[in-house]
Amino acid sequence: MKFTVIGIDDNQEQHFQQDVLAIIANTSVFSGGKRHYEIVKKYLPSEHAWVEIKVPLLQVFEAYKAYDEIVVFASGDPLFNGFGNTILRECPDAEVKVFPYFNSLQLLAHRMLLPYQDMHTVTLTGRPWAKFDEALIKGCGLIGVLTDRKLHTPQTIAERMLTYGFDNYMMTVGELLGNNEREKYTTLSLEDVGKHTFQFPNNIILQKTHSLPRPFGIPKTDFHLLNGRAKMITKMPIRLLSLHLLDLRNRSVFWDVGFCTGSVSIEAKMQFPHLQIFSFEIREEGTALMRDNSRKFHTPGIESFIGDFLAQDVEELPRPEAVFIGGYGGKLKEFMIKINNYLLPNGVIVFNSVSEKSLETFKSSVQELGMELAENIRIRIDDFNEITALKAIKTR
Known part of the structure; x- marks a missing residue:
């Protein structure tokens, strides 16, 4: 099958090159939208067939199968988010020649x-x-x-x-x-x-007109906090360490489980804006906190879900390549099991432990799930308790 794709503008009078006019004169099957037909009909041979491009496109390409050569009219540059791209995708073995016009x-x-x-x-x-x-x-x-x-x-x-x-x-x-x-x-x-x-x-x-701030590391005091409680937020140095362990630059889907103020999600979106981020929080206050903080720090596109994570239906969500556990409501092992069920191979889970109990629970869960404990970093910020930053990799 051979396609010649000709880009046109919206003027009733077209100024085709001589080689394009020759192709039109020697072709009998044409295609395009309804508006395109109104513009180019007078340039077509008197005996011709027209395949209108309209949804569903599957029917259009089924109709194309009846012909060996088709001239397609498209708006502007057919390869700039245009129908030329669709032809290349749907008919990868076809011969395609493009005569573009300026795109809009x-x-x-x-x-x-x-x-x-x-x-x-x-x-x-x-x-x-x-x-x-x-x-x-x-x-x-x-x-x-x-x-x-x-x-x-x-x-x-x-x-x-x-x-x-x-x-x-x-x-x-x-x-x-x-x-x-x-x-x-x-x-x-x-x-x-x-x-x-x-x-x-x-x-x-x-x-x-001017640039907006895009800091690497947002101070905790800049966020809207849960009931003003500064302890209910991942501190900036710990947050940046967590992002380092998550290794998000070459990943596409990130889950933030127990987001509270949304600080980890927002920092991740600010530094890695290509990410699809899905964030989970059990507290109803999370809705307003994520809304207000994401607006304050110019980070649209974070999808948040309120309710018990273990009860959330995540079947329709893209499977994550990286997960941060910021809160778990005393059910860390259960969270690990559910996350592991959806985590893609070579995906990572990062967790910051503040107690020996949660540290041992995370380590034992990693072992039971057949994951690899890749990082175990102890860090203390000011006069706060020591934190252990942990990273597990799903190896199978």
């Missing part, structure tokens, strides 16, 4: 006369917030974002940014780019975005 973020940068070689791009079109959150936490200076109609509009994006304290960007919204008669772009503060409506399709470019 390129068009917006051109309209703004904005050099964009350093722009970090994110698509939120039908996607979760994770990659966008990662770009914000990293502090990318220039972020191009593809939006959608409902969940990820310029207004909802601005609202999320302000909720987590990212007021250090200006937003430029491009509307109907590539349509010479109707396109426009507007640069606004995030606070003003909610006062406007925008035509779809649209996209945005965020330009950073």
Whole structure:
């Protein structure tokens, strides 16, 4: 099967190159969205077939199987979060040739006369917030974002940014780019975005005005605390040691069990914003603490669960590669057994013991579960009791 994928803009008059016109003239089967057909129909041979691209895409690719050669029209650059990527994924053995047009973020940068070689791009079109959150936490200076109609509009994006304290960007919204008669772009503060409506399709470019603090190690006194109790938080040096033992840089999924104030989750998200973090706490107060602290320290994307960890249904969650046990309610062994059931091979559990009893329970549980005790570090901070930082690896 052979695909020729041609990128177009939204103008009714297209200016195809001669080689593209020749391909169109010598092809009888074409495909694209409904809007694409309205634009290109007059350029097609009088006798032609059209396969409309619409969901479910499985039916579209089933229809393609009836033909040897297909010309596909797509918006902008088909390989920039476009249908060209879908063809390569669904038909890996097909012959594919692409004739791209500018993608929508390129068009917006051109309209703004904005050099964009350093722009970090994110698509939120039908996607979760994770990659966008990662770009914000990293502090990318220039972020191009593809939006959608409902969940990820310029207004909802601005609202999320302000909720987590990212007021250090200006937003430029491009509307109907590539349509010479109707396109426009507007640069606004995030606070003003909610006062406007925008035509779809649209996209945005965020330009950073100044940097936000991103410390390596947050003092315990900076957090909202559980009933003001400074002892109910993992101290900064212990927290940083724990993150070292968790070795999160090359891991994807992290569970924080017994998060209390959320300090370990927040520090992990700040230093390793690519992580998927799932945090568990039995106390109802954990909801407000995680919300307030994650907003204060600009760390969106942490999913928290309130209730007894042993009773939590975690079957649908991604299996962790690293787990920190910050609280266990006298059931450390039971926690270890449940965590081990979901921990991926070569995954790690880190636990800070403050008593001989919990130290022995952790060590005996590691042995019974066939894990390897990889680290056993004793440390004392100021006049607090000695803490033993422990790391176990699941070797089978």
